[in-house]
Amino acid sequence: MIDFKSIAGVIHDPAGRLSPFKIVVLLLSLLPGTLTAIDWIGHDLGARPVTEAIHQTGLWAIRFLIITLAVTPARGVLDFPRVVMLRRMVGVTSACYATAHFALFIVDQNYNLFKVMTEILSRFYLAIGYVAFLGLLALAITSTDDWQRSLGRDWKKLHKLIFVIAPLVLFHYAVQSKADVSDAVFLTGLFVWLMFWRAIPRRWQTKLWPLPAFAIGAGLLAALMEAGWYMVRNNVNGLQVLDANLDISYGPRPAVAVVLVGVVVLLVAAVRKLVKKWRVPSGMVRTQG
Numbered sequence: 001m002i003d004f005k006s007i008a009g010v011i012h013d014p015a016g017r018l019s020p021f022k023i024v025v026l027l028l029s030l031l032p033g034t035l036t037a038i039d040w041i042g043h044d045l046g047a048r049p050v051t052e053a054i055h056q057t058g059l060w061a062i063r064f065l066i067i068t069l070a071v072t073p074a075r076g077v078l079d080f081p082r083v084v085m086l087r088r089m090v091g092v093t094s095a096c097y098a099t100a101h102f103a104l105f106i107v108d109q110n111y112n113l114f115k116v117m118t119e120i121l122s123r124f125y126l127a128i129g130y131v132a133f134l135g136l137l138a139l140a141i142t143s144t145d146d147w148q149r150s151l152g153r154d155w156k157k158l159h160k161l162i163f164v165i166a167p168l169v170l171f172h173y174a175v176q177s178k179a180d181v182s183d184a185v186f187l188t189g190l191f192v193w194l195m196f197w198r199a200i201p202r203r204w205q206t207k208l209w210p211l212p213a214f215a216i217g218a219g220l221l222a223a224l225m226e227a228g229w230y231m232v233r234n235n236v237n238g239l240q241v242l243d244a245n246l247d248i249s250y251g252p253r254p255a256v257a258v259v260l261v262g263v264v265v266l267l268v269a270a271v272r273k274l275v276k277k278w279r280v281p282s283g284m285v286r287t288q289g
């Protein structure tokens with residue numbers, strides 16, 4: 001049965017009012033797909049438009065997946081409660097881009113479903129992507145209010161699957177990246193930051209002091225993962241890869257970019273806390289007056 005209430009909820013706030021905030025985010029989520037479609041129609045996707053579209057939809061699927069995982073931390077760290085109402089929309093957006101990605105893969109295999117399945121079964125990174133895709137689809141389908149009610153406590157357990165799906169997708173991304181895993185390492189570093197946040201006790205999740213450790217820890221792990229990857233796959237000296245993080249002549253390496261994102265989060269959180277502190281006493285003065 002179609003859950004029309006959940007569909008309407010895409011652009012309504014929890015109180016049932018039309019939400020401009022959600023409408024803007026919905027339009028922004030549709031933008032990358034629309035731009036890819038426009039480029040395709042205008043023959044601007046290069047010599048192999050299907051391959052290019054597979055890449056773009058895959059990239060947006062994984063980006064929206066990481067954004068989905070960042071929603072709850074954003075509420076805690078940045079003190080931004082309204083952001084939580086976006087979680088379902090952003091998660092479903094990721095599943096939609098993943099579906100387009102898979103559909104384009106089928107197009108690339110000339111709609112030959114037998115070939116699609118043999119390709120998936122014969123290439124490990126495709127098999128991993130396929131498992132992740134089925135998981136994402138299951139989460140998107142069961143994300144409605146009706147499913148939430150009927151699954152009860154099991155709903156939360158089921159949706160914890162996202163913490164398994166994300167590493168699978170990151171691995172799929174890294175393996176297909178072949179020569180340059182920079183972007184995959186960067187997203188993996190952000191994922192590590194988000195997992196650090198989830199691992200600490202709830203009472204610390206709104207504090208500032210763990211944030212510098214998260215930034216440095218996630219950056220270090222990203223650097224080690226990158227070095228390990230090139231050592232194992234390309235037989236490159238891992239110490240040289242680690243050393244490259246200190247050289248910014250070609251722009252910041254992914255591990256450095258992870259630290260920078262961590263620092264920006266810390267600064268924004270600090271400013272939000274200062275503004276809040278400053279507002280409370282001025283509010284009290286108003287009440288007293």
Ligand code: HEM
Nearest residue numbers: 055058059061062098102105126129130132133169173176
């Ligand atoms: C249904 C299973 C899947 C199949 C058959 C599949 C297939 C592919 C293929 C063929 C490529 C391009 C490889 C190349 O050019 O060498 C690719 C890349 C990629 N896929 Fe998937 N994929 C699947 C699931 C997913 C899922 C669920 C996600 C994310 C949520 C995802 C994210 C990506 C990303 C980020 C890339 C790299 C894009 C780039 O580097 O520009 N894939 N995938």
